[in-house]
Amino acid sequence: MNALTRELHLFFNALTFFTRIPAPAWVKFGPDELNHASRYFPLAGLIIGLAAAALYAIFALLFPATIAVLLSTGGILLLTGGFHEDGLADLCDGFGGGWTPQQTLEIMKDSRLGSYGALGLIIVLGLKLASLISINDVLIALIAGHTLSRFVAVSLIHTDSYVQLDRLSKVRPLASNMSRTELLIATAPALACLFLLPGYSVLAVITALLLLRLYLCRLFRRRLGGYTGDCLGATQQLAEVAVYLVLCLPLGQL
Structure with a gap:
């Protein structure tokens, strides 16, 4: 298998894990591919973002902006299967009801939705x-x-430790480690998106995401000793909201 073919295998592993988009029949799936597919998380996010933008543009031709946003959001939930939203709900339930790392992880593994998870989803989606x-x-x-x-979510894999007690979790991360080269590959789509933003809003977005990442890293380390798959999902959801909130501010308004 040459280098280009291997990268295509890794890309489709990431894309099919995060979305319901089918991969070509020749793609190889396995633990090793999943472990190194993290470099393409942001690229998969770019594809999801383009899909969300396309849905909004289509619906905006027919409906008011409020309805177009709702329909676009619903379409992306169908495309991704609510993968990250599930992680957010599990984390809210675990951190809301757990006192020890073991108890918190046990609650997070429960597939049932609790009150903390429901409230977290309502607030974040709202x-x-x-x-x-x-x-x-x-x-x-x-x-x-x-x-x-x-x-932001994938960067935690590079800097933090995967919680070994989470081995039986129903939502496991694609990777438990990430090299510096893989992180650089993951950085490319993120940098490209920063160029889309007005110059005066880029610094505000970067600052907000860095502060959020710092807080979440400290929280995960203190409560669990590291990250889990649910932590990555919750990080993605909260970081996405942070970007939108910054772009609502007068300084960051698009």
């Missing part, structure tokens, strides 16, 4: 919808939000 409606250029916001948020 913030997404409300902020997107307030942004002038929703298309750029969607592309940047989906891409940058997945880069």
Whole structure:
């Protein structure tokens, strides 16, 4: 297998894990491919963001902006299967009801939705919808939000430790380690999206994401000793909301 073919295998492993988009029949799936597919998380996010923007553009031709945002969001939930939203709900339930790392992980493994998870989903989805409606250029916001948020999530794999107690979790991360080269590959789509934003809003977005990442890393280390698959999903959701909220501010308004 040459280098290009291997990279295509890794890309489709990431894309099919995060979405319901089918891969070609020749793609090889396995633990090793999944472990190194993390380099393409942000690229998968870019594709999801482009899909969200396309859906919004189509629906905006027929409906008011509020309805177009709702329909676009619903379409992306179907495309991704609510993968990251599930991680967010599990983390809210675990961190809300657990006192020890073991108890927290046990709650997070439970497939049932608890009150903390339901409240977390309502707040985050509500913030997404409300902020997107307030942004002038929703298309750029969607592309940047989906891409940058997945880069923030994947960066945790490079710097933090995977919680070994989470081995039996129903949502496991694609990778438990990430090299510097893989992180650089993952950085490319994120940098490209930053160029889409107005110059005066780029610094605000970067600052907000860095602060959010710092807080979440400290929280995960203190409560669990590292990250889990649910932590990555929750990080993606919160980072996406952070991008939209910054772009709602007068300084970051698109």
